Amino acid sequence: MKLERLISMIYMLLNNEVISTSALADKYQVSQRTIYRDIDTICAAGIPVVSYQGANGGYGIMESYKMDRSLLGSYDVDTLVTILNSLGTVFTDEQASETIRKLQTIQRDTSGPSLTLDIGSRRASTDSLRMLRTAIKTKRLVSFEYISMKNERVHRDVEPVCLMYKNQNWYLYGYCRLRRDYREFRLNRMTELAVQDMTYHSDHALPVQERKEYSARTDLSFQVVLRFSTQALAKALDFFHDADKQFGVDGSMTVRLKFGSARSEWLQPILLSFGSHVDVVEPPELKRQLRSTIEKMLRHHSDPHTAPYEESS
Structure with missing residues (x-):
């Protein structure tokens, strides 16, 4: 639509010192004659577009007309641009691109972002x-x-x-x-x-963002103590970075976890992925559960007649 193109073109002009007619025509997939008419419309709306002649000529907007950069702090602008750019790696969103262009018109620091954010997926x-x-x-x-x-x-x-x-x-x-x-x-x-x-025609409410902490509603009486060798420190921190940690003189790391339940089915696969680089200090029942699981795995893989996914007794 023409109105959307005009609004977008205004922000393009605000975001660039000079932009050529051919670049605008390519951007909006219209003829250069249409761009000339759009520029006339923008000027008629009271926005002071300046024409620059020469090989590097084109159109721009008077510097005194551009948005006051004190409207948002540089940190606010940089953070918003970073977030929107990250969303752009996931969603093809022209509205987000337009918002980025608007924010860049008042962005003070063009040396590069101090913050990057990657929320992309496979x-x-x-x-x-x-x-x-x-x-x-x-x-x-x-x-x-x-x-x-x-x-x-x-x-x-x-x-x-x-x-x-x-x-x-x-x-x-x-x-x-x-x-x-x-x-x-x-x-x-x-x-x-x-x-x-x-x-569907239902008006659904957004989820409540403010939630009580798990520790506030659950008695965290079940404790697990694990010791990781020096070969597994990075991986252990990836999984248990919020746990209480203590480093030994030999370079190993002991972590203490507290839960509201003794059920450990979710924890076992994580611990098995560490192989021999983790030792269950306590509780002893978790160590027995791990040993039992390993024995079942050994029986399953050592018996050529075991059916796939068969649970050994």
Whole structure:
């Protein structure tokens, strides 16, 4: 639409000292004659466009007319540009690009960002994010197969509300028609994602962002103490960076974790991935559980007649 092109062109002119007619024509996929008419329209609206002659000529806006740079602090502008640029690696969003161009007109420091942010995903996840965002904007039902924490594969029909990025993972928040309640779905556990033609008309509220800490509502009485060798320090910190840590004279690291339950099914696979570079100091029952799991694995892989995924007794 012409109005959208004119608004976008104004910000292009604000963001560049001089920009040529051919560059504007290529940008908006119109003829140079159309650009001349657009420039006349912008001038008629009271915006002082200046014409520059010569090989490097083109159009620009009088410097005195440009936005007051004191409107936002340089830190605010840099941070907003960084966030929007990061979103641009996931979503093809012309509105975000336009906002970046607006902010760059008042960006003071052009030496380079002091902050970078990468929230990109694998290609498959990126495609899913774009599909889900489209479904949210158009209020269309989405369907997918979902693997739950119990390793159950269940078909879900969901009215999508919003996408959330937390704990280095993307989630879909929406109303699940199967459970008849709001749920969060982790994207990497979705398969066969599809956006349906069916629209929904409910006005769903966004999720409540303010949540109580787990420690405030749970008695953290179950303690695990682990000792990691020097060969596993980096990996251990990746998994347990929030735990209490103590380094030994030999370079090993001891971490203390507290939970509200003695159930450790989620912890076992993590500890097994460390191989011989972790020692369970306490509790002894966790050490026994790990030993039992390793023995089952050995029996499973040593018996050529064991069926795939058969649980050894």
